[in-house]
Amino acid sequence: MTDFLKALNIQPTNPGVSTGNTWIKSKGEKITSYSPVDGQEIATVTGADKNGYEAVIEKAQAAFAEWRLWPAPKRGEIVRQIGIELRTQKEALGKLVSFEMGKSLQEGMGEVQEMIDICDFAVGLSRQLHGLTMHSERPGHRMYEQYHPLGIVGIISAFNFPVAVWSWNSMLAWVCGDVSIWKPSEKTPLCAVACQKIIQNVFKKNNVPEGVSGLIVGGRETGEWLCADPRVALVSATGSTRMGKAVAAAVGQRLGKSLLELGGNNAIIITADADLGIALTAATFGAVGTAGQRCTTTRRLIIHEKIYNKFKEKLVNAYAQLKIGNPLLEKNHVGPLIDKDAVNMYLDAIEKCKAEGGKFIVEGGLLKGKGYESGCYVKPCIAEAKNSYEIVQHETFAPILYIMKYKTMEEALAMQNGVPQGLSSSVITNNLREAEQFLSVAGSDCGIANVNIGTSGAEIGGAFGGEKETGGGRESGSDAWRVYMRRQTNTINYTDKLPLAQGIRFDL
Numbered sequence: 001m002t003d004f005l006k007a008l009n010i011q012p013t014n015p016g017v018s019t020g021n022t023w024i025k026s027k028g029e030k031i032t033s034y035s036p037v038d039g040q041e042i043a044t045v046t047g048a049d050k051n052g053y054e055a056v057i058e059k060a061q062a063a064f065a066e067w068r069l070w071p072a073p074k075r076g077e078i079v080r081q082i083g084i085e086l087r088t089q090k091e092a093l094g095k096l097v098s099f100e101m102g103k104s105l106q107e108g109m110g111e112v113q114e115m116i117d118i119c120d121f122a123v124g125l126s127r128q129l130h131g132l133t134m135h136s137e138r139p140g141h142r143m144y145e146q147y148h149p150l151g152i153v154g155i156i157s158a159f160n161f162p163v164a165v166w167s168w169n170s171m172l173a174w175v176c177g178d179v180s181i182w183k184p185s186e187k188t189p190l191c192a193v194a195c196q197k198i199i200q201n202v203f204k205k206n207n208v209p210e211g212v213s214g215l216i217v218g219g220r221e222t223g224e225w226l227c228a229d230p231r232v233a234l235v236s237a238t239g240s241t242r243m244g245k246a247v248a249a250a251v252g253q254r255l256g257k258s259l260l261e262l263g264g265n266n267a268i269i270i271t272a273d274a275d276l277g278i279a280l281t282a283a284t285f286g287a288v289g290t291a292g293q294r295c296t297t298t299r300r301l302i303i304h305e306k307i308y309n310k311f312k313e314k315l316v317n318a319y320a321q322l323k324i325g326n327p328l329l330e331k332n333h334v335g336p337l338i339d340k341d342a343v344n345m346y347l348d349a350i351e352k353c354k355a356e357g358g359k360f361i362v363e364g365g366l367l368k369g370k371g372y373e374s375g376c377y378v379k380p381c382i383a384e385a386k387n388s389y390e391i392v393q394h395e396t397f398a399p400i401l402y403i404m405k406y407k408t409m410e411e412a413l414a415m416q417n418g419v420p421q422g423l424s425s426s427v428i429t430n431n432l433r434e435a436e437q438f439l440s441v442a443g444s445d446c447g448i449a450n451v452n453i454g455t456s457g458a459e460i461g462g463a464f465g466g467e468k469e470t471g472g473g474r475e476s477g478s479d480a481w482r483v484y485m486r487r488q489t490n491t492i493n494y495t496d497k498l499p500l501a502q503g504i505r506f507d508l
Contacts, residue, residue: 004099005042007092008194016045016189016217017052018196019059020210021203026052028218033190036102036336037326039374045189047218053225056214060152060179061231063211068149068177075175076126081202082171083119086112089198093163093191095328100188101162102336102376103290104327115167117460118476122171125481129176137502140495147485149177150233150257154226156247158239159338160293160397162188163195165261168464168475169236169484174212176484178233181214183226187338189217223247230254234484237261238295241395241421241469248471259483260471261464263395264423266446266455267300269412269438271429272307275452276314279428282454283401284318286426288334288380289456292399293342295470296424296448296456299395300387301403302412308405312361315403319362319380325371336376337398346378346398352391353400358383364400387415395421409434417445423466424448424455447474 016031017024028047035042048056067075086093090112098108131146153173157165162185170180184192196215203213216222226232227250236259237247244262251258268286270279286298303311327335337343343366350364364381371377380399385392392402406412416425425446427438435451437443447466448458458464463478465471474480500506 002099004092004095008089008096009197010043010096010190010194012043014043014045014190014193016193016215017048017056018215019056020063020208020213021200022210024052024055028052031186031189031217033100033188034339035099036338036374036376037099037328039376042100043190045193045217047186048216048222050225053216053222056181056211056216057152057229057231059211060181060214061211063209064149064151064179066209067179067212070177072126072129072175072177075177076123078202078206078208079119079126079171079175080123081206082199083116083123085198085202086116086119090116093194093198096194097162097191098327098335100190101159102327102338103160103293104332104335105330107290108327111161111164114164114460118167118171121460121477122175125172126175129481129485136491138493138499140493140497142492142494144490146488146490147176147482148488150484150486151178152232153178153180153484154229154232154235155180155182156223156226156235156237156239157182157184159185159187160290160295161238162191165238165475166192166195170213172481173484176481178484179212179214181216181226181232183216183218183223186217186219192217224250227251228254230256233257234259236473236475241471244471257483259473259475261295261466261473261475262469262471263421264295264297264466264470265299265393265395265419265421266296266424266426267302267416268298268426268428268455269406269416270301270303270307270311271409271427271431271434272304273431273434274307274428275430276307276311278452279311280314280318282426282428283315286454286456287401288322288399291334291337291378292380293338293397294456296458298455299400299402300392301401302415303403303405304412305405305407312403315382316362319382322380324367324377324379334380334399336374337378338376340375342397343376343378345396346400349391349396349398349400350381353383353385353389353402356385356389356391358385358389358402387418393419409437413438413443420469421466422446422468423470424450426450426453426455428452
């Protein structure tokens with residue numbers, strides 16, 4: 001067993017159901033985790049059955065009754081200590097993320113750093129859960145708003161960020177006074193087990209109520225339990241648009257709350273006034289980082305016709321320098337796709353693009369031979385395509401980049417916005433007017449709009465999420481904390497009379 005698995009106490013067989021400090025014996029399906037790095041089995045996890053799920057829910061309900069009474073700064077202190085624990089385990093957890101998911105070691109470490117950063121953000125937030133005051137129309141009255149915790153927050157996360165997305169939701173939910181139940185991707189269950197073990201050290205030391213942090217590893221059915229359960233106040237789901245629509249329907253059926261962060265089809269507009277060095281770095285990393293398996297991955301380049309050929313040549317040269325291989329080796333830029341199903345979707349998308357008339361200037365394909373035995377390594381590729389192609393209108397979770405040219409900024413914006421998704425967008429320009437036009441009400445329709453940086457990656461301090469088929473949810477920074485709480489308007493009468501609103505008289 002590798003050193004990082006030992007450091008995280010990952011065993012050959014692991015329980016996948018926990019109420020916080022306690023692991024629950026379950027009779028759910030055995031989920032085997034295979035590394036896309038080498039195709040070898042890492043370990044197995046026993047998933048949740050309905051009895052295990054009920055045990056986690058019941059503990060969460062009991063924990064919420066106590067946890068919500070802890071002062072918010074005291075809850076923040078628990079999160080602060082979790083941040084310290086994550087710093088201690090950063091190398092081991094980062095390597096596990098890289099090994100189980102397949103992203104580069106630098107990105108694996110970066111993901112754990114995101115967890116640390118959100119802990120720091122949440123600690124400060126624990127002293128800033130503010131409402132507001134307002135003037136009453138009635139004399140002798142005071143009005144204000146305050147926020148209270150919701151209750152149980154269900155978190156359904158995707159394989160591509162197997163630990164960060166859980167932390168974005170959990171750390172904020174916890175300082176808000178909520179409890180959480182995490183249903184991780186069945187493709188990366190060991191990352192979830194490792195996180196649960198890391199926080200257990202902090203929870204035990206501080207006598208945190210059993211049930212504040214639940215874990216239910218499992219497949220689709222496990223997520224469906226969360227979505228249909230009226231005891232779960234909020235379901236935060238990250239994944240495909242297809243999955244998000246199912247979550248929204250199930251949660252909406254019972255009038256619950258949902259936070260959806262779904263697919264992206266992100267574009268960079270490269271103008272005639274662009275710094276091509278910045279554009280090249282932004283486009284290349286955005287397209288091939290995490291092997292194209294980020295929701296913020298750059299999938300389209302919209303390039304001004306004056307620089308199209310020049311930039312295309314630079315891009316082809318950059319792709320020729322990419323090193324593809326074991327993501328645990330820092331020299332490699334691109335690791336594997338998550339599994340062979342993802343490889344098949346990648347190959348299918350290439351064929352669909354060609355059938356619609358796309359011309360590949362950097363060919364794709366499956367890599368074979370030494371170092372690629374897992375069958376999950378593919379070539380990042382580039383196709384000249386039209387925005388109207390059906391395949392271009394869809395998100396393919398793989399390193400396929402579509403490039404196209406434009407004449408006017410209005411045309412570029414129409415192409416940028418002319419897809420069903422609305423997550424991240426970018427313009428590379430030194431022209432102030434173009435930058436402001438891109439950010440204006442008639443500009444990008446995405447939840448994230450950047451100038452002179454790429455589409456991929458986001459800082460903790462800003463709210464993360466998108467519009468249209470991306471779901472409309474916001475996670476992480478800014479005022480995203482409000483979605484984890486319920487708003488309450490309060491009016492206090494401090495007189496000996498009872499005047500009614502709107503001047504209504506009711507004399508007895």
